[in-house]
Amino acid sequence: VNAALRTLPLARVYLIAGLLAIGLYFLLPWNSFSQELLYDAIGACSAVVVVLGARINRPNQLLPWYLFGAGLLAFSAGDVVFNLYAEVWHKDPPVPSVADVFYLAGYPFLAAGLVVLVLRMRRRDRWVGCLDAALVTVAFALCQWVFVMRGVAKGSGSLVDRAVALSYPTMDIVLLAALAFFALTPAWRTAAYRYLALSIVVMLFADELYAVSPDSYAGTSWLDAAWMGSYILWAAAALSPSMRALSERAPSATPGLTRSRVLVLGAALGTAPAVLVAEQAVGRGVDAEAVAIGATILSALVLARLGGIVHTLDRLRERERVARAEAELAHGRVAEQNEQLREADRLKDEFVALISHDLRTPLTSIMGYLELTLGDEDLSDDQRRYLEIVDRNADRLLRLVNDLLFVARLEAGQLELHQSELDLAAIARQSVIEAEPRATAKGIALTCRAGDAAAVRADKGRMFQLLDNLVSNAIKFTPEGGDIEVSVGRVNGSVQLEVVDTGIGIDAKEQQQLFERFFRTSTAAQRQIPGTGLGLYIARAIVDAHGGSISVDSEPGRGTSFRIDLPLTAETVTA
């Protein structure tokens, strides 16, 4: 039910109904019983609606709204009693009357409700709100004393009369203090907030007018509209769903001086002189003590407020200084880490070079003695086969060591090329002849299509290494019965070398990473095809060093083709 009610514009409906009721009030015969009944009904109804609104909207805190309900109910009870004297008992209410008790009891409830709302806020925000509220309150109290209360206090009448008369403006000060505290503390400026603030302002306005000349407003008057309007606005605030935000923490205001804060401080400081000038202008005696006391308190409060701002700014500056120092420290740490990473990289390269060298020595023994043993004609077929497996693996190990060493030198920027005029076609033919036994052993047809001479300026050893890498890869990744073709030809001023196989192929998304160091395709890893992920990295490094380019074209299951373009030398172009 609550959820359904929350979707209705209850606040606006109540506001409009209330305004219509106020209109009706002034249409009824003035000072009639029906008029007084309507007045009491509006008050009582609003008190009940405040509590109902809180139950419908379910804010974090219900207490403030119950306090508001209690305050309004007390006012309403005061109104009823007041009217009972006039209509039922037909006599003027005594001083103090039961009505006064109810009226005066209402203010603390309302003020307490506002204070409870504010207590939700952060302590720092509360402290600032408290100081600002004190400023406004003291300034207001000074005016209240000088223009309203002093006259009553020093006037005629019994002590009780005067005490009761003084208690109303005092309660107004209390309510204004609470309002200022509430309004000057960071809170959500929602519709409910505006209704609530307007309600209190209207109530204080009516109270003040009444206090200045009670006799003019004793019976029905236009001022009644303000009090009734205040009740209705209060109820509308409780009905507005935005009232829930008043119990939530609002973002803290900026610590510096906003324009409204400066205005508050300036107005507070100007109050005492303004009161003096006003007293002079009206021609009343100057109340020097009150003005002096008020001015002193106000100055002290302004000083405290400014001190708080300076303190906050200092703290912010300190925080900024710490943050800056931390940032600098972090920066330094990053630089240090970078240096360490570079050092680690250098050590790694040195390490690889050292290891490669040290691995060669045991490999020399293994491979040397193996060849001596394989030369023995008395070996059985099995023994020979086993030793050939050892030989093949020793060969693989040596290849790996060579690759690692090559990469280490490459990354240390030590790759040197000893370039000369070469016929790439001849190198391709030679490489194919050397790889043929391995292809044949696997049942793969390895062919070479390299007819015309294709002259390039290149490092012979590196070209053999490049071809060996590509052809070995093709043999490794092509299943039995497949084909591999190596071709060399001239295409537009460059020499094009192609190695095409009918192997397992490479996934499209892995093709981009293919030339990265230590990259292995997922298929190669899954099928446990041996390799280090260095072959193509080295191939690209060699091609790059020769000013050429390497590219791959592949389809999983269909095969792979590697294409290398190297610049054709001038002689060949003219030839």
Added chain:
Amino acid sequence: VNGGSLVVVADDEDDILELVTTIIERAGHRVVPVRDGAAALAAVRERRPDLVVLDISMPKVDGLEVLRLLRSDDETSELPVLLLSARAQEDDVRLGFATGASAYVKKPFSPGELSRRVDDLLAPAAQSDL
């Protein structure tokens, strides 16, 4: 009877020293195996070999230093020297030849290849013996 040529082989790795010795002996030559550079120099002075096979990384005096000393001595400046090393980079090979090596074989090597290179280096000496 000419028991083949005399070869001084220097390597600090026992296994490799034995391997090289075996290969050269199987080729029909006599070998004086030593384990460091100083011993190699002493053996050359004492035995007057026809060929020296030197590892580069050796304790006391390394292979390159031995080669340098041999080349600076008139009596051994023409003596064939084969460097046998795990230092396989082109720079290393170039440095070896610049220091005066007659041949450079990278480790790991094939026994057949080593045997051929040794024979190549000994051929002129064998002829002069005739």
